[in-house]
Amino acid sequence: MGCRRTGGCLLALFLIGCGGDATTASGPALPPRPEVQTCLPDVTDGMPALLSDSGCFSDLKSLEPGPDLIPYEVNSALWTDGAFKPRFMVVPNPERIKITMNGSWQFPNGSVLIKVFGLELIAGDPGSRRAVETRFMVRNEGRWEYYTYQWNDEGDEAELLDQRKTVEYTIQGPAGPEVLEYLFPQHDDCVTCHFQPHDEVLGPKTSQLNRTGSYDGVVANQLDAMFEIDLLTKVFGSSDEINAGDEPKMANPQIGQGSLEDQARAYLDANCGHCHRPNAYASSADHGLDLRYEVSLEDSGLCDAMRYFPEWAGTPRVSPGDPQGSGILQRFV
DSSP: OOOOTTTHHHHHHHHTOOOOOTTSOOSOSSOOOOSSOOSSSOOTTOOOSBGGGSSOEEETTTTEEOTTOEEEOOSSOOOOTTOBOOEEEEOOTTOOEEEOTTSBEEOOTTOEEEEEEEEESBTTOGGGEEEEEEEEEEEETTEEEEEEEEEOTTSSOEEEOSSOEEEEEEEEETTEEEEEEEEEOOHHHHHHHSOTTOOSOSSOBHHHHOSEEEETTEEEEHHHHHHHTTOEEESSSSOOOOOGGGSOOOOOGGGTOSOHHHHHHHHHHHHTTTTSSTTSTTOHHHHOOOOOTTSOHHHHSTTSBOOSOGGGTTOBSSOTTOGGGOHHHHHHO
16 A cells, blocks of 8 residues: 555554655655645535545545545544544645644634544454544534544445444454444534534644654654644744744653653543533533643642542542542542
């Protein structure tokens, strides 16, 4: 399978694993954005019933992305049943993403965010990876709309779902087969985390995307690569200039990057901070927790006592050096 700068190598690695020297290629990391948007250019009549009709992938079987899909990765990923999750975005040319003072990203109408969820059906065997779900966020008339597709067993087509459903997948693990109950969400599930009053997205933000990516062998920082194709602009300050070295960067707990505190805060941001923040589903005004990475430890509420759990009443959320006496850690157990 050939690898393209718009994400082919990422998808090849996801599907079958691909090797190669990531330092042999040279040149721009990303090609210029095409003038014509092929991925969901018009959602006035709703989403297509089949993923193959979306125009987002050049080849569905191999998940070869279309010409206007831009791949990206995040520093701290949301945990989803151990799934592999290639990510893409589409931003209509010549529109740009606006970066706000707090590092959140505002996307123009017509933008599309795509996340493919895949499972390794034989633990430790990359060749057993298969796509099971593809989720879409579509920016339309000033708001985000949410859709999900379920892949068939052959891995060559996915169908739009109109309601929540649970499907069982059998994973061959070291101790034998295990049954995973995989939840396909519906719209109401999506807005629980993507809280409607917030005009921002969860993953794509400066601190999460400030990392290197490999674009068909060209290694570059994602922010720099996106700025080079005129994809990003700031809505604050006197200059639009973006230099990754000067921008905030979230730790990557999956590879042990950053201090232990930074890794823990990054994990909490990605997995809990979308609800535990001001004016969200579990608002910090009510629960006393603000788990966004950029909030100081002192202001996060992590050092306060637990609330709403009678069995943990008065227990510190985090007690230094005492994991058994740390309420939040015990909630994870």
